[in-house]
Amino acid sequence: MKTTLTNAGILPSKQAVVYASDYLNKLAGEQIERECRLRLQEGCNELVVNFSQTELVNSIGVSILLGIIDSASNKGAKVVFSDVKQETVELFDMLGVTKHVDIQ
Amino acid sequence: MKIQDFKTADVKRLAEDRHKLVHTFGALAELGQAVTSKPNFQETMRMSLHLLLGSLAIMRGGVASYSRYGHELNMLAVRGFAEDFPLTLSLCYEDERQFLANGLYPIEISQAKVLPFFQIYDHSFESSDLELFVPLVVHDETVGAVFLGQKATGEPYTSYDREIICAMARHIGVAIAQRNMMAELERRADENRKLYENLRLTYNDTVKAFAAAIDRKDKYTEGHSVRVGKYSEIIASELGWTDQEVEGAAVAGYLHDVGKITVERKIINAPYRIDAKESSELNKHPRVGYEILMPINHPYADVPLAAKYHHERLDGRGYPDGLYDREIPFIAKIVNLADSFDAMTTDRPYKRRRPVNEVIDDLQRNSGKQFAPEIVNAFFRGIYREVTGEAKEKRFRRLLGREFMETQGIIPMLGSALNETASTSHRTYVSFD
Numbered sequence: 046m047k048t049t050l051t052n053a054g055i056l057p058s059k060q061a062v063v064y065a066s067d068y069l070n071k072l073a074g075e076q077i078e079r080e081c082r083l084r085l086q087e088g089c090n091e092l093v094v095n096f097s098q099t100e101l102v103n104s105i106g107v108s109i110l111l112g113i114i115d116s117a118s119n120k121g122a123k124v125v126f127s128d129v130k131q132e133t134v135e136l137f138d139m140l141g142v143t144k145h146v147d148i149q
Numbered sequence: 150m151k152i153q154d155f156k157t158a159d160v161k162r163l164a165e166d167r168h169k170l171v172h173t174f175g176a177l178a179e180l181g182q183a184v185t186s187k188p189n190f191q192e193t194m195r196m197s198l199h200l201l202l203g204s205l206a207i208m209r210g211g212v213a214s215y216s217r218y219g220h221e222l223n224m225l226a227v228r229g230f231a232e233d234f235p236l237t238l239s240l241c242y243e244d245e246r247q248f249l250a251n252g253l254y255p256i257e258i259s260q261a262k263v264l265p266f267f268q269i270y271d272h273s274f275e276s277s278d279l280e281l282f283v284p285l286v287v288h289d290e291t292v293g294a295v296f297l298g299q300k301a302t303g304e305p306y307t308s309y310d311r312e313i314i315c316a317m318a319r320h321i322g323v324a325i326a327q328r329n330m331m332a333e334l335e336r337r338a339d340e341n342r343k344l345y346e347n348l349r350l351t352y353n354d355t356v357k358a359f360a361a362a363i364d365r366k367d368k369y370t371e372g373h374s375v376r377v378g379k380y381s382e383i384i385a386s387e388l389g390w391t392d393q394e395v396e397g398a399a400v401a402g403y404l405h406d407v408g409k410i411t412v413e414r415k416i417i418n419a420p421y422r423i424d425a426k427e428s429s430e431l432n433k434h435p436r437v438g439y440e441i442l443m444p445i446n447h448p449y450a451d452v453p454l455a456a457k458y459h460h461e462r463l464d465g466r467g468y469p470d471g472l473y474d475r476e477i478p479f480i481a482k483i484v485n486l487a488d489s490f491d492a493m494t495t496d497r498p499y500k501r502r503r504p505v506n507e508v509i510d511d512l513q514r515n516s517g518k519q520f521a522p523e524i525v526n527a528f529f530r531g532i533y534r535e536v537t538g539e540a541k542e543k544r545f546r547r548l549l550g551r552e553f554m555e556t557q558g559i560i561p562m563l564g565s566a567l568n569e570t571a572s573t574s575h576r577t578y579v580s581f582d
Contacts, residue, residue, distance in 0.1 A: 072195060104176035104201075105199040105203055108198075136172060141301035141303065142206055145301060
């Protein structure tokens with residue numbers, strides 16, 4: 046996520062957008078997860094993870110995204126992945142991640 | 150099979166398999182790097198869990214280390230578990246036996262339910278949707294465990310998945326085993342440090358007891374060895390020696406007269422100037438002291454040499470060997486000054502203690518003849534720093550008394566003596582034997 050804290054925000058429809066970038070693929074990417082949890086606690090019912098600046102997603106990234114999905118599922122919120130590269134979509138498909146999210 | 154026999158579905162499956170392989174091997178490579186290069190163990194464990202879960206898209210999981218002292222599994226990293234999942238799980242002997250028998254291989258939760266600890270924590274495992282349990286066994290020793298939930302696909306774990314889990318769990322197990330080994334090494338090193346410290350204290354107490362025993366033989370110079378030890382310590386400290394070296398100088402001072410235990414009491418305690426024969430007997434004590442101290446394995450070097458040569462002089466007129474300046478061990482030069490200073494500043498049967506101005510003058514005059522100038526200078530500096538209040542500890546006052554240290558004019562006298570000894574380029578005596 047390029048600038049998780051500054052770029053994230055709750056839209057009027059209770060939708061929050063977070064930007065992944067390559068930050069997702071490092072241990073520090075846990076911050077994105079914490080940010081999403083915070084948004085969910087604030088009442089967000091749709092989390093949009095934007096991958097427009099994410100070249101690829103590694104195993105750490107997948108784990109963090111699963112954490113986000115789990116948190117959202119516990120709160121009854123929806124998770125949407127947007128601007129995902131075809132290669133990453135294939136990876137998410139293969140791993141079963143797409144069963145839990147909408148891809149835009 | 151010919152290439153044209155491949156159907157589109159086969160090609161797609163092959164591509165997917167290749168993609169999966171690249172993804173899992175990437176995770177495995179990163180895990181290998183993480184367990185060897187991350188200095189922070191907690192971070193290593195968190196990263197390892199991410200890589201394991203992310204490689205197969207496992208929804209939740211945890212890594213625990215095993216304490217063989219407490220017989221418990223302590224969770225190191227957890228993701229997605231229910232809030233009531235215990236962070237410490239107690240094990241019994243049967244659990245440990247089963248772990249070792251199973252080795253490092255994933256066990257289905259349904260099969261693991263026969264284990265005693267699973268029966269205790271069954272409810273917590275169920276609420277966290279656990280599917281697999283992997284004991285971490287390294288070199289026939291249980292070092293921890295990995296708990297894994299369902300895969301994101303919802304499908305059961307394949308044999309391929311289990312192989313991947315097994316390989317990654319091995320990495321994690323080795324990282325925990327290494328950390329345990331380091332902790333054990335640190336614990337032993339700490340134990341050794343404490344043992345050494347106890348030994349050091351015992352040695353120093355023994356040395357002080359020995360010094361007190363030596364001093365008891367001479368009723369006129371009671372406390373002499375202890376004071377010489379203290380003066381030697383001050384000089385070494387003023388010379389900028391390390392704590393250990395300063396301690397060694399003190400020990401050399403405490404034991405410098407150990408050879409006197411073989412000299413007849415009537416010679417030591419003679420209330421008159423002893424004759425040549427008695428003097429010859431007394432002058433054997435440095436060599437005897439050396440012979441007593443030499444076989445002992447001292448933690449500080451040169452303690453026996455200080456005993457042997459503390460009556461040598463720079464000008465070669467000392468005894469037992471009449472050594473010159475550079476032939477005399479430095480520690481012996483320190484003890485020599487400390488010994489002489491104590492002789493000048495304490496009452497003897499045939500001589501009263503001398504006033505401070507006379508003592509300073511005597512040391513100054515003999516600097517470069519009997520005493521090494523840098524040692525005289527360090528000694529003066531020690532007294533000067535105390536009388537001017539620069540040094541907070543009143544070591545000289547405790548040893549010499551307030552009256553001696555508050556003699557009028559002592560500060561300018563010492564200041565001038567310090568300048569004098571600092572500028573003295575002392576004569577070097579060379580033996581022509």
